[in-house]
Amino acid sequence: MREMKRRILFGSLRRCKSRAVVSVLAIALGASLIVAAVNLRGSIRGKLAEELRNYGANLLLVPETGPFLRETDLLILEDKRVKDRLIGYVPFLHRVASIQGKDTVIAGTGLVAIKKLSPWWQVDGRWPQGKNEALAGFNVASKLGLRVGDSVTVSHAKSRLTFSIAGIVRTGGAEEHQLFVDLEKLQLLTGLPGLLSSVLVSSRAENGLDQTVAFLQREWRGAEVRTLLQVARAEEAVLSRLQLFLTLIGLLVLFASGLSVFATMATAALERKVEMALMRALGAEKKEIAWIFASEAAAIGGIGGLLGSVLGLIFAQVIGLSVFRALVLPSAMSLPTGIAIGLGIALLASLSVVRKSATIAPAVILKGE
Numbered sequence: 001m002r003e004m005k006r007r008i009l010f011g012s013l014r015r016c017k018s019r020a021v022v023s024v025l026a027i028a029l030g031a032s033l034i035v036a037a038v039n040l041r042g043s044i045r046g047k048l049a050e051e052l053r054n055y056g057a058n059l060l061l062v063p064e065t066g067p068f069l070r071e072t073d074l075l076i077l078e079d080k081r082v083k084d085r086l087i088g089y090v091p092f093l094h095r096v097a098s099i100q101g102k103d104t105v106i107a108g109t110g111l112v113a114i115k116k117l118s119p120w121w122q123v124d125g126r127w128p129q130g131k132n133e134a135l136a137g138f139n140v141a142s143k144l145g146l147r148v149g150d151s152v153t154v155s156h157a158k159s160r161l162t163f164s165i166a167g168i169v170r171t172g173g174a175e176e177h178q179l180f181v182d183l184e185k186l187q188l189l190t191g192l193p194g195l196l197s198s199v200l201v202s203s204r205a206e207n208g209l210d211q212t213v214a215f216l217q218r219e220w221r222g223a224e225v226r227t228l229l230q231v232a233r234a235e236e237a238v239l240s241r242l243q244l245f246l247t248l249i250g251l252l253v254l255f256a257s258g259l260s261v262f263a264t265m266a267t268a269a270l271e272r273k274v275e276m277a278l279m280r281a282l283g284a285e286k287k288e289i290a291w292i293f294a295s296e297a298a299a300i301g302g303i304g305g306l307l308g309s310v311l312g313l314i315f316a317q318v319i320g321l322s323v324f325r326a327l328v329l330p331s332a333m334s335l336p337t338g339i340a341i342g343l344g345i346a347l348l349a350s351l352s353v354v355r356k357s358a359t360i361a362p363a364v365i366l367k368g369e
Contacts, residue, residue: 019264020300026260027304027345028311030253031338035312037250039331040319057090057117057200057228058209061216064224068195073220077201082215087202090114093183094197095190097156100144106154107178108186111135117202121175124148125167131185134163137176141168154179159189199223254341257304258349265297265350290354297350298343305342309335 063069076082077089093108111128115121125148128135136146146152150165163181170176187193203212209227216225313330320328331337 019267020296023257023261023264023300023346024304024307026257027301027342028307030250030257030345031305031308031341032311032315033253034250034341035309035334035338036315036319037247038333038337039313039316039328057202059201059203059213059216060226060228061199061201061220061223062197062226064222066222068192068197069199069223071194071196073223074199076216076219077199079215079219082212085204085212087204088113088117089199089201090117091183091196092198092200093186093190093192093195094178095156095186095192097154097189099152099154099179102144104140104144104154105178106156106186106189107180108183109180110183111180114180117200118171120171122170123167124170125165128166128180128182131182132163133166135180136165136168137178137180138168138170139176140179141165152179154181154189156189157191159191161185161189254345258345261297261300261346261349262353264300265293265353268293268296293350293354294347297346297354301342301344301346302339303342304346305339306335308342309338312338 061069071091074089074091077086090110090113095106095108096103097106098104111133115127123135134152136144136152140146144152146165146168148165148167151162152165153160153162161181163179163185169180187195201212201216203209213225213227216223313334316328316330
């Protein structure tokens with residue numbers, strides 16, 4: 001009986017070869033998109049978050065009660081519990097000083113760190129390389145008539161320091177109204193050693209922005225943690241929409257694949273109802289009839305899933321190279337995912353056909369009614 005069932009199974013697949021091939025290809029297409037999504041999800045999210053990081057920090061630390069933060073508290077950002085979630089951070093001290101008799105906002109900061117954190121800043125000239133060099137905002141340079149290479153004297157109370165303008169920065173924001181100098185130099189000029197006005201922090205959104213905020217609120221006493229919604233919400237929204245898009249496309253394709261398998265199995269059952277009725281009349285049990293159709297569906301789903309796994313890996317590499325110019329590391333879940341999807345869709349789509357075929361009435365069918 002087992003040998004006969006195998007012959008019936010393979011004979012059936014040969015007779016409906018064209019329909020089976022269409023169903024296999026349909027399942028392969030659906031499975032390939034899901035497998036590609038599995039492989040791309042981690043790479044795309046990481047790459048997208050990295051690109052969004054180019055548009056600045058997403059957290060701002062400011063004094064909660066007093067006028068300043070303590071520079072020594074920056075060690076909290078080096079804590080291993082949060083350090084792995086951070087791209088970087090930049091401390092700031094903002095003071096108003098006099099340049100050419102005009103009040104100007106001076107921002108003392110880590111000029112090397114801010115270059116890393118805000119690579120999108122457009123600098124005419126170059127970034128400062130020494131503590132005696134400064135970066136002038138575009139509006140400040142226009143108001144004071146400053147050019148790259150000019151020297152500028154900054155006065156605060158009875159103290160004075162001279163800086164050389166290394167570059168002029170354009171951001172389209174408040175940075176254009178400031179003069180950026182070395183943090184230690186401004187602390188010396190204003191007599192505020194070890195004090196800060198704020199700290200900009202860049203945290204990886206995909207690793208839990210909320211966790212970073214909670215940690216800083218708990219550990220940094222006297223600091224208020226604010227989320228810079230423009231960047232943080234952009235990250236979360238784009239990453240969430242990307243995941244939703246991949247999921248919806250996969251579901252639609254799998255639904256179409258299921259319809260194809262259902263049509264194939266229903267047609268096969270209709271064409272072979274006399275054969276199935278004869279088997280039942282000769283003593284075959286209902287589960288044996290169901291086994292034949294379920295095996296056909298499983299064969300279609302398994303082959304389609306396997307083919308979809310291979311195609312999904314190829315699709316992932318094509319998308320990775322063409323869109324992100326980077327190879328996508330294959331996921332260990334690619335093959336299991338593809339085969340599981342293929343088998344699941346094929347068996348689910350053919351479930352009603354299997355049930356109906358197992359309950360046929362041999363007498364009615366053989367009489368031709």
